[in-house]
Amino acid sequence: MKTVIVLLGPTGVGKTGASIILAKELQTEIISADSMQIYRHMDIGTAKPSEEQKTSVRHHMIDIADPSEAYSTGRYIAEVVPLIERLQREGKVPVVVGGTGLYIRAMTRGLFTGPSSDPELRRSLLAREGERKGSLYAYLQEIDPAAAVRLARNDIRRIIRAIEVCMKSGSTMSSSQQERTRPLPYDFIKIGLTRARSELYAMIDERVDAMLSQGLLDEVRLLLGMNPDRTPLQAIGYKELVRFLGLEIDLQEAVRLIKRNSRRYAKRQFTWVRQEADIHWIDVTGLRDSGSIAGKIRAALRDAAGQREQSA
Incomplete structure (x- = not known):
């Protein structure tokens, strides 16, 4: 089976910058596995890669749906498969970066096949x-x-x-949950990033402050004028500022809630990732430089490749 690299970890841990360096070195492209980055006009609050980053490495599954659209995991998988197939035909190893547990689980373990929506x-x-x-x-x-x-x-x-x-x-x-489609037929090498919780939470708080400085409040105002589907408005960073704009809470409280909810979300992501099998873990505590994190990922990929050769 052909290889797909999956880079996992909680929000704010350092995936984006490291994945771009890695993709450049591998001369490949990045597939986002983030359920909010799929939406157009939601750039700051979802921490999308910058235009400069997207120019340096091609990204997929970003800005593919309007905020007024409902977007399912099934649709995500249907759109990701042709991307992976194309990249592999071109001799490239796709790098999936996430993010959203349901998307990654659907890729690696199959899609939950429950009753249709009503x-x-x-x-x-x-x-x-x-x-x-x-x-x-x-x-x-x-x-x-x-x-x-x-x-x-x-x-x-x-x-x-x-x-x-x-x-x-x-x-x-x-x-x-046992009722799943077959997982996608690829050899997934899963690399998980982790760092000390206190450090991660401090970095999340810093990122929230940066988002607000970059104009997150104006982005929320713009989004509200587009009659969005309920899902985008439930995203952290958006729902709290919607409450502020609706005069339910003041700005200071909105910012406090964004930081708190972001930290809680990171904790849930980490709990979920810990339940997944066959993940090669990297502790990046103390590392802020994306190049250093990418170096650790390269070493983990070499170790993973060696383990596969031994078991073959």
């Missing part, structure tokens, strides 16, 4: 949540406690999907 049921559930905030999460805790533990209380889209699976199939999403 727009009427979803509207009803949204209305219920609108009448009493938190009611859907409480309901999910009753019918599928295992799914509730994995999901954030404010991740309404995935909470609704978990409830929908229960109501339409008669079984929980947790018990239905």
